[in-house]
Amino acid sequence: MQEEKRTKKILMIILGCFLGLVWISPFYLMLTNSFKTKQELFNDTLGLPKTFHFDNYVNSAKDLNIVNTFLNSLMITVISVLIIIVFSSLAGYAIQRTKSKWSKVFYLTFVAAMLIPFQSVMIPLIAVFGRMNMLNRPGLIFMYLGFGASMSVFLYNGAMKGIPQVLDEAAIIDGASRWQIFSKVVFPMLQPTTVTVALLNVMWIWNDYLLPSLVxxxxxxxxxxxxxxxxxxxxxxxxxxxxxxxxxxxxPVIVFYFLMQKQIIAGVSEGAVK
Structure with missing residues (x-):
C-alpha cells in the first residue's frame, strides 16, 4: 500500500515537471531568441544565444513607441481596475447585506452574465456605442466595467459572507452611516479579495486585444x-x-503577478468558498 502511494507520488512529480516544461517552453523560446541575431535565430532556434544582443530591445522599444504605448495601456488599465473595484465592492456589499428577493435576482444576474461570451454581444455593443460617440478611451473603460463587474461582484459577495453582520450593527450603534460602515469597517477586511480582483482584471485588460481593436x-x-x-x-x-x-x-504583468500570486490564491479561495 505504501509502495503504491510512493509510485503515484513519483508519477505525479514527473507529470508536474513535464507540464511545467510545456508551460514554460514558449517563454524560453521568446526570451532566448530575443537576444539573437536574425541569422542565429533561424539557424539555432532552440539553443542559447552565443552573444547577447541587447540592441534588439533598444530597436524594438523605438519601433513600438514604448513610452506612449505603455502610458496608454497603464492609464486604461489602472482607471478601469479602480472603477471595477469601487462599483463591484459596493454592489457586492449591497447584495449581500440586503435580504430580499431582488438582491438574489441581482446576484444571479451578475453570475449569469459571466457565462455570456463577448463575441455574442460584440456587434450590437459597438453599434450602440458608435451612435453615442463613445468609441474612445472613456467608452472602452466603461465597457471594461460592464464585462469585469460580474466576476468581481461574485468574488466580493462570497467574501462578505465571512464578515459578520454584527460589525455593521455595532457601527450603526456608534452613529456610523452606511457609507462609513462600508468604507471603514467592511472594505478594509476585503483586502485579499480586492487584491485578487485587481490582479485578475489587470492581467485581462493589459493583455486584451479584441475590445481595444474595435474601440x-x-x-x-x-x-x-x-x-x-x-x-x-x-x-x-x-x-x-x-x-x-x-x-x-x-x-510588467508577469512581474506584477509573481509579486502578488499568494494574494490571488487567498482571495479566490475566500471569495469562492465562503
Missing part, C-alpha cells in the same frame, strides 16, 4: 497589444525584434 484603433491612442499586432505585421521576417518586443510587452 480605439487610432494612432497615438493604441495599447500594447494593438501596437504589438502592427509590429508583427511590419516585422514578420525580423523575428529577433518581434521576440524582443513581446518580452517588453509582457514583463
Amino acid at each position: 480605439i484603433n487610432r494612432p497615438g491612442s493604441q495599447t500594447i497589444p494593438l501596437t504589438m499586432f502592427d509590429f508583427f505585421g511590419q516585422f514578420t521576417k525580423q523575428w529577433h525584434l518581434a521576440m524582443a518586443g513581446l518580452t517588453i510587452a509582457i514583463i
